[in-house]
Amino acid sequence: MADGRKNNGGARPNSGRPRKIDEDKLHSMMDAVLAPREVWERLGNKVIEEDVAAIKLWNSYRFGVPQTKVEISADPESAPLFQVSIVDASSDK
Numbered sequence: 001m002a003d004g005r006k007n008n009g010g011a012r013p014n015s016g017r018p019r020k021i022d023e024d025k026l027h028s029m030m031d032a033v034l035a036p037r038e039v040w041e042r043l044g045n046k047v048i049e050e051d052v053a054a055i056k057l058w059n060s061y062r063f064g065v066p067q068t069k070v071e072i073s074a075d076p077e078s079a080p081l082f083q084v085s086i087v088d089a090s091s092d093k
Helices: 020-033 036-048 052-064
Strands: none
Touching: 036 052
16 A cells, blocks of 8 residues: 555665575685584583683573563652643634
């Protein structure tokens, strides 16, 4: 349903998730430089050396990143008070 605007939705260049074939090319290039097993071994050695950044990275891949919880609470005693007035619009005539 067009409403007369130009470029009303649809696919646009350089938007959205990269194509699978592009991701595969990137993985192939990375693997040509350093095999994934070597990377994990090096990361594992850093963990053994007690490198904090390596430990955090290892744990985030092994156990997942913890969920962030946001708690919002309000104290009714300190909440601002508002006065609301109802005006009958028909009485202004």
